[in-house]
Amino acid sequence: MSTRQPTTxxxxxxxxxxxxxxxxxxxxxxxxxxxxxLAAAWAAGILLCLIAASIMGYMLYRGLQYLQLDMLxxxxxxxxxxxxxxxxxDPILGTFLLTVVGIAIAxxxxxxxxxxxxxYGKPSGLARAVESGVEIVAGTPSIVLAIFGLLxxxxxxxxxxxxxxxxxxxxxRSFFAAGAMMSLIALPLVVGATRESLQAIPSHVREASYALxxxxxxxxxxxxxxGARRGIxxxxxxxxxxxxxxxxxxxxxLGASLQLTxxxxxxxxxxxxxxxxxxxxxxxxxxxxxxxNAPEKAYAAAFVLLLIVIxxxxxxxxxxxxxxxxxxx
Amino acid sequence: MESLxxxxxxxxxxxxxxxxxxxxxxxxxxxxxxxxxxxVPAAAVRPQKRRTRVTERMQVDRLSxxxxxxxxxxxxxxxVRQGEVLALIGPSGCGKTTLLRSLNRLVELTPTAxxxxxxxxxxxxxxxxxATQLRRRVGMLFxxxxxxxxxxxxxxxxxxxxxxxxxxxxxxxxxxxxxxLQRAGLYEEVADDLDHPALALSGGQQQRLCIARSLAxxxxxLLLDEPCSALDPRSTEIIEQLIIGLRSEIAIVIVTHNxxxxxxxxxxxAFMYLGDLIEYGSAEQVFGAPRAQRTRDxxxxxxx
Numbered sequence: 001m002s003t004r005q006p007t008t009x010x011x012x013x014x015x016x017x018x019x020x021x022x023x024x025x026x027x028x029x030x031x032x033x034x035x036x037x038l039a040a041a042w043a044a045g046i047l048l049c050l051i052a053a054s055i056m057g058y059m060l061y062r063g064l065q066y067l068q069l070d071m072l073x074x075x076x077x078x079x080x081x082x083x084x085x086x087x088x089x090d091p092i093l094g095t096f097l098l099t100v101v102g103i104a105i106a107x108x109x110x111x112x113x114x115x116x117x118x119x120y121g122k123p124s125g126l127a128r129a130v131e132s133g134v135e136i137v138a139g140t141p142s143i144v145l146a147i148f149g150l151l152x153x154x155x156x157x158x159x160x161x162x163x164x165x166x167x168x169x170x171x172x173r174s175f176f177a178a179g180a181m182m183s184l185i186a187l188p189l190v191v192g193a194t195r196e197s198l199q200a201i202p203s204h205v206r207e208a209s210y211a212l213x214x215x216x217x218x219x220x221x222x223x224x225x226x227g228a229r230r231g232i233x234x235x236x237x238x239x240x241x242x243x244x245x246x247x248x249x250x251x252x253x254l255g256a257s258l259q260l261t262x263x264x265x266x267x268x269x270x271x272x273x274x275x276x277x278x279x280x281x282x283x284x285x286x287x288x289x290x291x292x293n294a295p296e297k298a299y300a301a302a303f304v305l306l307l308i309v310i311x312x313x314x315x316x317x318x319x320x321x322x323x324x325x326x327x328x329x
Numbered sequence: 330m331e332s333l334x335x336x337x338x339x340x341x342x343x344x345x346x347x348x349x350x351x352x353x354x355x356x357x358x359x360x361x362x363x364x365x366x367x368x369v370p371a372a373a374v375r376p377q378k379r380r381t382r383v384t385e386r387m388q389v390d391r392l393s394x395x396x397x398x399x400x401x402x403x404x405x406x407x408x409v410r411q412g413e414v415l416a417l418i419g420p421s422g423c424g425k426t427t428l429l430r431s432l433n434r435l436v437e438l439t440p441t442a443x444x445x446x447x448x449x450x451x452x453x454x455x456x457x458x459x460a461t462q463l464r465r466r467v468g469m470l471f472x473x474x475x476x477x478x479x480x481x482x483x484x485x486x487x488x489x490x491x492x493x494x495x496x497x498x499x500x501x502x503x504x505x506x507x508x509x510l511q512r513a514g515l516y517e518e519v520a521d522d523l524d525h526p527a528l529a530l531s532g533g534q535q536q537r538l539c540i541a542r543s544l545a546x547x548x549x550x551l552l553l554d555e556p557c558s559a560l561d562p563r564s565t566e567i568i569e570q571l572i573i574g575l576r577s578e579i580a581i582v583i584v585t586h587n588x589x590x591x592x593x594x595x596x597x598x599a600f601m602y603l604g605d606l607i608e609y610g611s612a613e614q615v616f617g618a619p620r621a622q623r624t625r626d627x628x629x630x631x632x633x
Contacts, residue, residue: 205475207435208539212488212546213465222487227478325478325528328559 056306063303066296072304076258076282085294088301090259091282094175095244095308097271098254098278101179102186102243107236109183110190115220117191118198138188142181143248149181150252162273163263173255174263175272181249186239193238197231198224202327233319241312244305247280256281279305383412386550386580387432387467392446394427394436401427403604404446409550411580414572416595416612418588420627424604425584429552432582433467434460450550468548472555474535476527476542481519484527484538485509488546505545513541514571533564540571551575553583557590569594588628592616600624 071087121127154172162174209219255275262270286298387409394402402424417425430436510516557565598615600608608624
């Protein structure tokens with residue numbers, strides 16, 4: 001491995017080279033098991049790259065084959081003749097709307113939790129409980145969150161967030177309901193990334209702010225949160241990717257109506273109270289597994305979804321590469 | 330706390346009572362009880378400093394600080410005067426920094442810390458004051474430069490802005506910000522870059538920005554915790570000159586491991602060892618004719 005020449009200038013004998021093999025640049029011979037292990041490690045890495053490349057390649061092929069630009073701007077329609085079922089404008093809008101609602105709820109709550117955990121964290125029992133709460137939410141399958149959300153948002157107390165039938169029964173499915181549950185998916189990512197960033201700020205930076213006569217609140221607001229900006233942005237973007245890619249909550253909590261179906265006549269509020277679909281539910285419904293049985297549309301929509309998620313991941317990389325404030329400890 | 334490291338070359342006798350001589354003013358020429366002559370040729374090393382008018386600002390009266398069961402500072406009494414620089418010296422873990430952090434009550438941030446004794450600022454007990462008020466009057470500079478993640482201007486303006494407001498009246502703050510930067514000797518270098526991020530500055534510039542940030546609040550006392558230990562010699566020299574220049578307006582306390590630095594900037598020197606104040610007197614006396622054996626060992630060991 002090392003090609004360093006043995007130094008004898010100070011009169012010391014060479015340290016590395018054993019007698020007879022001095023200055024040999026050959027790799028030392030490995031045992032068979034080590035060789036197999038190394039080969040397996042290489043194979044695993046290459047296999048993963050192949051899988052990723054084939055997904056990308058296949059989706060690109062199918063996507064470009066079936067995607068027509070007018071699909072991006074036409075409303076989907078129900079129909080047996082696939083040439084008349086339109087595009088997927090509504091699912092694209094639904095994906096963006098749901099992602100925005102979800103992250104708008106998750107971001108402030110997640111940052112607040114992270115700040116409380118790192119800057120206060122007392123009593124420590126409560127802090128531990130909050131920590132495991134976040135972990136449990138992170139580990140809960142989204143379908144479980146969805147069922148649980150339906151249970152909650154069908155309570156008449158939450159009737160104002162969705163559609164109420166004539167008999168007084170609350171439908172419980174809307175962008176609000178789905179967004180609220182989606183925020184739980186993004187929350188652990190926001191908490192984790194923000195906490196990590198806050199912990200990376202050395203304590204003497206906080207003390208420097210106190211030493212200027214500032215209290216804890218202004219220290220958090222004016223020094224620590226700006227210092228953790230990068231982590232917060234990373235967490236939010238990761239969370240958005242997760243929201244855009246989740247299906248279970250959409251199928252159960254968004255009502256899965258093909259088009260955006262506003263509830264009432266207030267422009268934005270009505271849409272948020274109403275039902276709709278996203279790219280994930282559109283793919284599911286049009287795939288052979290769902291009832292649509294229109295794989296061409298499913299492939300085209302899946303391609304768009306993949307592009308959105310990859311763009312979000314790319315954004316995470318860009319944010320992570322931005323220079324973070326560095327203090328010595 | 331850091332682990333205790335003995336000073337180089339000479340050992341300090343631990344199991345022996347401190348040999349402080351009670352008289353406050355021993356003539357510098359007199360040899361002490363051990364019959365040996367002064368270790369450091371004081372006059373030769375010490376630069377001549379202009380005398381300034383001296384007023385007492387802070388008084389520390391039998392201050393003890395403990396972390397849990399461990400006493401870090403043991404019944405230390407001394408005074409901090411405007412017009413003078415007070416240097417706290419001693420080996421690592423001897424309580425210098427704890428003493429310093431007690432003066433602006435930053436030590437209270439350590440949950441296990443407990444305190445006894447009194448600290449007065451202009452005759453007023455610091456415990457009776459709002460911590461935020463006290464800290465505006467007693468500023469502090471840290472070992473590592475720690476500008477905030479914002480622009481140079483905002484760093485200096487940070488202390489001037491009231492809580493909650495974001496960036497009000499930049500025009501009104503500008504003169505004060507520029508003045509603070511000028512006093513810290515940084516303005517010429519950053520005059521065109523006031524909106525640049527402060528963390529892009531060099532280490533020495535960052536530390537001077539931190540000084541400007543403290544000065545902007547208008548402190549009466551400035552505490553420096555090894556302010557040059559992370560800096561190169563050139564920046565160190567600039568900051569030492571700054572300290573000497575500031576002492577007529579602001580009472581300065583500096584903790585340092587660097588005895589040459591203490592000798593260069595300090596008028597008064599306090600030598601601490603294991604939480605005890607072993608020796609406290611003028612720099613000429615402490616370096617030139619230390620009364621206590623331990624001071625002698627420490628001072629000589631570091632010079633030897």
